[in-house]
Amino acid sequence: MDLRGRGKSTKRFAAYVEGLASVIGHSDRVGPMRDYCTGLSLRIERKSVEPIAANTAPGRTAAQHQSLLHFIGVGEWSDERVLAKVREMVLPALTRHGPIAAWIIDDTAFPKQGRHSVGVQHQYCGQVGKAANCQVAVSLSLANHHGSLPVAYRLYLPKDWTTDQARRKKAGVPDSIGFKTKPEIALEQVRWACAAGLPRGVGLMDAAYGSDARLRTGMTELGLRYVVGIQPNCLVWPPGSSGPRRRGRPINNTGRRDEPDLISVKKLTLSLPEHAWRTVRWREGSADWLSSRFARVRVRAAHQYLLPELLYEETLLIEWPEGEAEPTRYWLSTLPANISFRQLVDFAKLRWRIERDYQELKQEVGLGHFEGRGWRGFHHHATMCIATYGFLISERETIPPSGPHSPALFQTPAFPDGYRPRGSPLAA
Numbered sequence: 001m002d003l004r005g006r007g008k009s010t011k012r013f014a015a016y017v018e019g020l021a022s023v024i025g026h027s028d029r030v031g032p033m034r035d036y037c038t039g040l041s042l043r044i045e046r047k048s049v050e051p052i053a054a055n056t057a058p059g060r061t062a063a064q065h066q067s068l069l070h071f072i073g074v075g076e077w078s079d080e081r082v083l084a085k086v087r088e089m090v091l092p093a094l095t096r097h098g099p100i101a102a103w104i105i106d107d108t109a110f111p112k113q114g115r116h117s118v119g120v121q122h123q124y125c126g127q128v129g130k131a132a133n134c135q136v137a138v139s140l141s142l143a144n145h146h147g148s149l150p151v152a153y154r155l156y157l158p159k160d161w162t163t164d165q166a167r168r169k170k171a172g173v174p175d176s177i178g179f180k181t182k183p184e185i186a187l188e189q190v191r192w193a194c195a196a197g198l199p200r201g202v203g204l205m206d207a208a209y210g211s212d213a214r215l216r217t218g219m220t221e222l223g224l225r226y227v228v229g230i231q232p233n234c235l236v237w238p239p240g241s242s243g244p245r246r247r248g249r250p251i252n253n254t255g256r257r258d259e260p261d262l263i264s265v266k267k268l269t270l271s272l273p274e275h276a277w278r279t280v281r282w283r284e285g286s287a288d289w290l291s292s293r294f295a296r297v298r299v300r301a302a303h304q305y306l307l308p309e310l311l312y313e314e315t316l317l318i319e320w321p322e323g324e325a326e327p328t329r330y331w332l333s334t335l336p337a338n339i340s341f342r343q344l345v346d347f348a349k350l351r352w353r354i355e356r357d358y359q360e361l362k363q364e365v366g367l368g369h370f371e372g373r374g375w376r377g378f379h380h381h382a383t384m385c386i387a388t389y390g391f392l393i394s395e396r397e398t399i400p401p402s403g404p405h406s407p408a409l410f411q412t413p414a415f416p417d418g419y420r421p422r423g424s425p426l427a428a
Helices: 004-021 027-041 051-054 058-073 077-097 165-171 180-193 213-221 254-258 265-270 341-349 354-363 376-398
Strands: 100-111 121-125 130-144 147-154 202-205 226-230 235-237 280-285 289-301 316-321 329-335
Touching: 004 027, 004 077, 004 213, 004 376, 027 051, 027 058, 027 376, 051 058, 051 213, 058 376, 077 130, 077 147, 077 213, 077 341, 077 376, 100 354, 121 165, 130 180, 147 280, 147 354, 180 213, 180 354, 202 341, 213 226, 213 265, 226 316, 235 265, 265 316, 265 354, 280 341, 329 341, 354 376
Parallel strands: 100 202, 202 226
Antiparallel strands: 100 130, 121 130, 130 147, 226 329, 235 289, 280 289, 289 316, 316 329
């Protein structure tokens, strides 16, 4: 963006910060909030408190560091009120190209060293593709094909943490926070979004969440339709079967002997005739249309917690690309049975949006750069990242096609003489 464009963006950013200031509380928080968001928008390598302080106040880095540290680490302002204001200001820009189409449930992980950062545990870490020492946050985002905006964000607190009073106290975990699984946190966020009257969309989630039958049922009870990933061992009654035989008792592991028609979705898929498969194009990519081979059938999924007579028909969608030895993805959908094949696939594939946008939140805005250890600081940093990211979403409307995807709003200032970032060999 040229200097004139940057000047206009700076004015819009000032107006945006003024909007956030209306919900931040004490007026002495406005300056640190503005500086923190400014630091998150700069093109600097690390976006934790210390480098933000050095870049936003080169002449008084120590005082700025203390101010920002207090604002993020212990400031008693509401994440919920700030995120609500972000929604109010950003959703008009996000929906300019079309209404909200989806509610995307997902989580994101942050690799960590040591055991003192709040919620850290050896668990699956998507960033490294295996189990590792990390924190995991669960989120709900509103999305369409133009972008997505997180509207709820909460750290997953492992069971070991919830029962360790010493660690809880040291990290400042609120007394109200008990153990909940990630799908339980997700359902709580969905219930909140429904109660808040947010614009509704189709629920999308990967198999880590979609395989949780209680989460799927909870969304149906809230009147939400979904397209969710499932594992290949998910059990269903195939088309043409008589359905569940038992009544009055949910299906459980021992009860499967009473249901000989139950079959895994993978086994069902391998029995489908060749004419069941179609090549579907669902979205135009950077070079060509994205396409793959799909099949769909109507099934009823076995549910460990629901009475068999209450089960409902869903669409099983399967992707089996040409050249692959076996199917690669499975989804269950409660969208209408007569939805077009292309629309169904488009919804299933729209979940990719959150992968790309989380990458931007981490790489462009510094979502994973928080270096504190406390509950409040973890969430305050994330809220400021989401607020800054929301502004960048709004600014995309002003960027010419040849411009950078995520332009820097401000010039990165020079470091003061003698400054050495923490961890630098020269600081030792």
